[in-house]
Amino acid sequence: MTKKIVLDVLKGEAVFPPPIWMMRQAGRYLPEYQASRKTAGGFLDLCYNPDFAVEVTLQPIRRFGFDASILFSDILVVPHALGRDLRFEEGRGPLMTPIRRDEVSALDTSRFHEHLSPVYETVRRLRRELPAETTLLGFCGAPWTVVTYMIAGHGTPDQAPARLFGYSNPEAMDELLETLADCSADYLIRQIEAGADAVQIFDSWSGVLDEASFERYCITPVARIVKNIRAKYPDAPIIGFPKGAGQLYDTYRQKTGVTALGLDWTVPWSQARSLQAEGAVQGNLDPMRLVAGGKALDEGVNAILKELGAGPLIFNLGHGITPQTPIAHVERMIELVRSASR
Numbered sequence: 001m002t003k004k005i006v007l008d009v010l011k012g013e014a015v016f017p018p019p020i021w022m023m024r025q026a027g028r029y030l031p032e033y034q035a036s037r038k039t040a041g042g043f044l045d046l047c048y049n050p051d052f053a054v055e056v057t058l059q060p061i062r063r064f065g066f067d068a069s070i071l072f073s074d075i076l077v078v079p080h081a082l083g084r085d086l087r088f089e090e091g092r093g094p095l096m097t098p099i100r101r102d103e104v105s106a107l108d109t110s111r112f113h114e115h116l117s118p119v120y121e122t123v124r125r126l127r128r129e130l131p132a133e134t135t136l137l138g139f140c141g142a143p144w145t146v147v148t149y150m151i152a153g154h155g156t157p158d159q160a161p162a163r164l165f166g167y168s169n170p171e172a173m174d175e176l177l178e179t180l181a182d183c184s185a186d187y188l189i190r191q192i193e194a195g196a197d198a199v200q201i202f203d204s205w206s207g208v209l210d211e212a213s214f215e216r217y218c219i220t221p222v223a224r225i226v227k228n229i230r231a232k233y234p235d236a237p238i239i240g241f242p243k244g245a246g247q248l249y250d251t252y253r254q255k256t257g258v259t260a261l262g263l264d265w266t267v268p269w270s271q272a273r274s275l276q277a278e279g280a281v282q283g284n285l286d287p288m289r290l291v292a293g294g295k296a297l298d299e300g301v302n303a304i305l306k307e308l309g310a311g312p313l314i315f316n317l318g319h320g321i322t323p324q325t326p327i328a329h330v331e332r333m334i335e336l337v338r339s340a341s342r
Contacts, residue, residue, distance in 0.1 A: 006021070019068065019314050025321060036056050067133075140201060188225070201225060207264075237260070249263070290325050298332075
């Protein structure tokens with residue numbers, strides 16, 4: 001049976017050199033992605049057409065041979081499947097009609113899986129087409145991060161609209177987060193059933209919250225997702241990525257039940273090693289080092305390997321790769337990781 005080293009690390013094994021993949025590895029820094037996007041039309045056409053979604057998911061695997069492949073989709077397909085409008089505009093990103101307090105109870109779950117059936121088909125095809133040694137990752141956005149877009153209608157720098165909504169309408173916020181948690185768990189379960197080896201939960205905006213709000217908006221909904229998944233698949237590997245959580249990382253795995261922690265680039269080495277002592281970690285190269293290349297890139301990669309390479313580590317960025325990243329720098333990063341010696 002072909003070995004999948006990402007899954008070995010998720011079980012707590014130390015593998016050196018560590019496996020490597022990148023968040024947003026299928027994306028705008030690749031010319032082949034740009035060509036597919038142009039042919040597909042809009043961004044959502046890429047997400048909902050299995051032919052295009054499979055192709056762009058496979059592109060970085062063909063080019064770089066990463067150890068994991070992550071489903072190409074978007075975190076906002078979940079509210080879209082609940083009947084909320086969604087569109088993407090060049091230069092502005094995702095746009096939605098802000099949800100009102102009185103609309104929370106009216107979210108429509110009746111066609112949720114029907115709407116997302118193209119995503120499940122994409123996962124099934126990827127399972128057949130990926131190399132046997134490549135781990136297939138499914139994913140969803142964490143409820144809090146998804147909520148920030150649903151409430152503001154677009155991205156904001158500090159998610160003030162969602163924070164204000166939560167303080168002013170705590171019961172509506174709890175209901176909204178619970179609905180998203182239950183639907184997201186079902187979404188991830190369907191991805192696992194379609195062939196995903198593991199799943200990741202992206203909480204890109206957890207770093208804007210105070211401690212009490214982090215507990216209520218980040219930990220509680222993710223714990224609910226994990227509990228629902230584990231009720232059906234007790235051994236399912238789940239990576240949690242609460243970007244910007246700082247010291248609140250320390251109890252996140254314990255309280256949510258996730259298998260592994262994705263670390264952003266601001267996590268100090270002492271804290272990262274402490275977190276790794278409890279299980280696998282993933283990360284955490286600053287994406288700007290990858291853009292800069294040269295000495296900055298080499299030093300960043302080597303520091304991660306030195307500080308975290310002795311334990312269970314999946315090498316990754318501390319957030320998604322940016323569009324301006326030179327392909328040669330990605331090749332250099334992979335070379336540094338895979339040629340590393342203890």
